[in-house]
Amino acid sequence: MSSEKIISHSEASTRFNKDVERVNWHDETLWFVREKRDKAANLIPDWELLRETASQIKHNVLSNIHDYLVEFEANAQKNGITVHWAADAKEHNEIVHSIMAKHDVKQMVKSKSMLTEECHLNDYLAEKGIEVIDSDLGEYIVQLRKEPPSHIVLPAIHLKKEDVSETFHEHLGTEKGNFNPQYLTESARQSLRNTFLTRKVALTGVNFAVAETGEFVVCTNEGNADMGAHLADVHIACMGFEKLIPQRKHLGVFLRLLARSATGQPITTFSSHFKKPRDGQEMHIVIVDNGRSTQLGREDFRNSLKCIRCGACMNTCPVYRRSGGHSYHNAVAGPIGSILAPNLDMSKNADLPFASTLCGSCTNVCPVKIDIHDQLYKWRQVLVKEGHTPAAKTIAMKTMATVLANPTVFNIAGKSGRFVMKNIPGMVNNKMNKWYDQREMPEVPEESFREWYKKNSRESKAKDNE
Amino acid sequence: MSSKAEILKKIKQNQPEISTDLPDLDLLNSENPNVLETYKTVLKNIGGESVEVANYIEILDFIRKNYALDRRIITTIPELSEVASLNWKNDDPHSLQDVELAIIKGHFGVAENSAIWVTDDILGQRVAPFIAQYLAIIINKSDILATMQLAYKKIGNQEYGFGTFIAGPSKTADIEQSLVLGAHGARGLIVFLLD
Numbered sequence: 001m002s003s004e005k006i007i008s009h010s011e012a013s014t015r016f017n018k019d020v021e022r023v024n025w026h027d028e029t030l031w032f033v034r035e036k037r038d039k040a041a042n043l044i045p046d047w048e049l050l051r052e053t054a055s056q057i058k059h060n061v062l063s064n065i066h067d068y069l070v071e072f073e074a075n076a077q078k079n080g081i082t083v084h085w086a087a088d089a090k091e092h093n094e095i096v097h098s099i100m101a102k103h104d105v106k107q108m109v110k111s112k113s114m115l116t117e118e119c120h121l122n123d124y125l126a127e128k129g130i131e132v133i134d135s136d137l138g139e140y141i142v143q144l145r146k147e148p149p150s151h152i153v154l155p156a157i158h159l160k161k162e163d164v165s166e167t168f169h170e171h172l173g174t175e176k177g178n179f180n181p182q183y184l185t186e187s188a189r190q191s192l193r194n195t196f197l198t199r200k201v202a203l204t205g206v207n208f209a210v211a212e213t214g215e216f217v218v219c220t221n222e223g224n225a226d227m228g229a230h231l232a233d234v235h236i237a238c239m240g241f242e243k244l245i246p247q248r249k250h251l252g253v254f255l256r257l258l259a260r261s262a263t264g265q266p267i268t269t270f271s272s273h274f275k276k277p278r279d280g281q282e283m284h285i286v287i288v289d290n291g292r293s294t295q296l297g298r299e300d301f302r303n304s305l306k307c308i309r310c311g312a313c314m315n316t317c318p319v320y321r322r323s324g325g326h327s328y329h330n331a332v333a334g335p336i337g338s339i340l341a342p343n344l345d346m347s348k349n350a351d352l353p354f355a356s357t358l359c360g361s362c363t364n365v366c367p368v369k370i371d372i373h374d375q376l377y378k379w380r381q382v383l384v385k386e387g388h389t390p391a392a393k394t395i396a397m398k399t400m401a402t403v404l405a406n407p408t409v410f411n412i413a414g415k416s417g418r419f420v421m422k423n424i425p426g427m428v429n430n431k432m433n434k435w436y437d438q439r440e441m442p443e444v445p446e447e448s449f450r451e452w453y454k455k456n457s458r459e460s461k462a463k464d465n466e
Numbered sequence: 467m468s469s470k471a472e473i474l475k476k477i478k479q480n481q482p483e484i485s486t487d488l489p490d491l492d493l494l495n496s497e498n499p500n501v502l503e504t505y506k507t508v509l510k511n512i513g514g515e516s517v518e519v520a521n522y523i524e525i526l527d528f529i530r531k532n533y534a535l536d537r538r539i540i541t542t543i544p545e546l547s548e549v550a551s552l553n554w555k556n557d558d559p560h561s562l563q564d565v566e567l568a569i570i571k572g573h574f575g576v577a578e579n580s581a582i583w584v585t586d587d588i589l590g591q592r593v594a595p596f597i598a599q600y601l602a603i604i605i606n607k608s609d610i611l612a613t614m615q616l617a618y619k620k621i622g623n624q625e626y627g628f629g630t631f632i633a634g635p636s637k638t639a640d641i642e643q644s645l646v647l648g649a650h651g652a653r654g655l656i657v658f659l660l661d
Contacts, residue, residue, distance in 0.1 A: 155640070
C-alpha cells in the first residue's frame, strides 16, 4: 500500500450507509437522472446506431491517436494557440503555474475539469500562493466545504439543500435556514459574477478537441466556462489526449449523445467551440498523458479511453448509487472510475474493480459502448495475479476453489454448513461474518438438492418400483 | 527527450496496430417533417420561449412591451437601433456587465435540441450572449435544421475564432437536482422566429 491512508470502498460505503434516509435519497435521485436519460434516448429513433457510430469513431481514434495529436497541434498553433505537453500530473501543474507566473497573476477562475482534479491542481497552486475559484455551482459548493466532487457531472449530488444553505451562510453570508435552491443559486451567481469580472486567467476543461481544425469544445449548462474565458486575458484549457476526435463533423455525433446520456437534456445549454484567441487574448492548451499511454497499451483496458465523461454509468450503477462518489477515493468515481483508477495506481485502487455486482447496466447505457463490466471483471484477474487483493479474500477464494473442485469435500461442507446454521447459528451469525450484514438468512433446508435428487430422480424412482 | 516526443513515442508504441475506418455519418436519420413545431416544443421544454414574428417592427413592439427600456439594451442589428445600442462592439468586454438584454442574430436553429449556432462575427463580442441578464436571438423560420448532423454539414469549413450552440437559458440543478434558470449566463432566452 502507498503511504497515504486510503479508506477502502467497502469501509467508506459502510459509513455512507449509516444515514439510511440520505442513502435512499441519493439512490432515488440518481435513478431519476437515469430515467431521464432513457426518455431522451427513446426520442431518437436510431439511438443505437448513434452509439455504434460514436464507438466506431473512438475506435478509429485509438488506433491513430499519434497522427491526430500531431495534426491537432499543428492546426492549433496555426490558429494562434500555444500547445504544451505534460507527461504526468506534476508537469501539468508546473506548466499551468508557469503561465500564471509569467503574467504575475495570483488568482484564477476555473470551470469544471476532472483532469485538474486528477492532477490535484488546486492544492498545488494553493501551495504556490495562487487562489483558485471553481465556478461550476456544484464544484463551488464542494470547494467551499473542502471536499472533492462526488460525481463528474453532478459534483454536489451527495449534499442536501440544508448542507448547501449552511455552507453558503458560513462563506457567503446568506440567510441562516434559507434552503431555497433559487435563493442559494442567486447568491452564488452574484458572488461568482464578481469573480469572473476580476480574474485575468481562466482555466477550462475540454470535452472534445478536433484534429482537423485545431479547435476545442467546452460544454456547460451554466455558462461559467464562457464567462471566465471571454473576460480573461489568458485562457488555459487542459485536456487528456484521449479527448481528440478526427473531424469537426464528428462533433454532431458526440454532442447528440453527451447531454442525453448525462442528464437527459437534448444538449447542454452552451457547446462552445474555441478556435482562436480573441484579439489581445492568450490561449493555451495543455495536452496531458498521466498514464493514458500506458492504458492505451493494455489491450483489455484501452477501450476505457473512449470515455466522454457523461456519468451515465454512475447514475445507473446500483453500487455507486448506494455508496456515493467519495467512497471511490478517485477523481472519477463509479464504474468508469473503477477501470481507470487501477491504471494510475494498482495498489491504491485495488478495491475499486470489486465495487461492482457486474450486472452490466453501465455497459448498456455507455454512449460510446465501453465494455465496462467486462473490464471490471478483467481487472479483478490482474489484481489478484499481481497480489494486490487482501489476504483474507485470497484465502477465502482459494478455499472456495478447493471446495467447488471436489464433490466429496463439497458434500461434507454443505452438510456441516446446514448443521451449524441449524444447531449453532451463533457460530456463523455474528459480526465476523459479512454475509450476515444487513441480511436475514433463509431457513435451513432439511436436505441438499443432491440428496433430494438422489431420492427423486427417474432412476431412483425406477429402482424403488422394481 | 522532451515530454512531447516521449508521449508521442509511447503512444505510437502502444496504439493498436489495426486501424478501423471512420463510420459513414449519412446513415444516421435526419428526417423531420415539421422542424418548426419540434423546435418550438423542445425550446419550451428547456426553459426558453419562442415568438413568431413577421418583421423587425414586430420585434421592436415586443421589446417595448416586455423589457424596461431604461435599462441597457445592446444589439448587433441596425433595424433595432430604436430600442438598443449598436455602439459597444469595440468596448472592453467587462463594460458589458450592466447589460440587461442582448439581441443578436443566429445563423440557424436545430429542431432536435433547439440549439442556435452563433459565431463571433455576428456576436459583436464573444462574451455578449453570456454576460447579459437576458438574451434574445433572431433566426429565420426557414433556417431550422432537423439534427446536429445537418447542422455540421451546414457549418462545413466555416471560418470562425469562436462559435457556440446556445440552447435555452443558462441553468443549473446542482442543489438537490432542483432546476434553477439563470446560473451564470442569461436568466431567460427569447427566440424570435422570423418569417
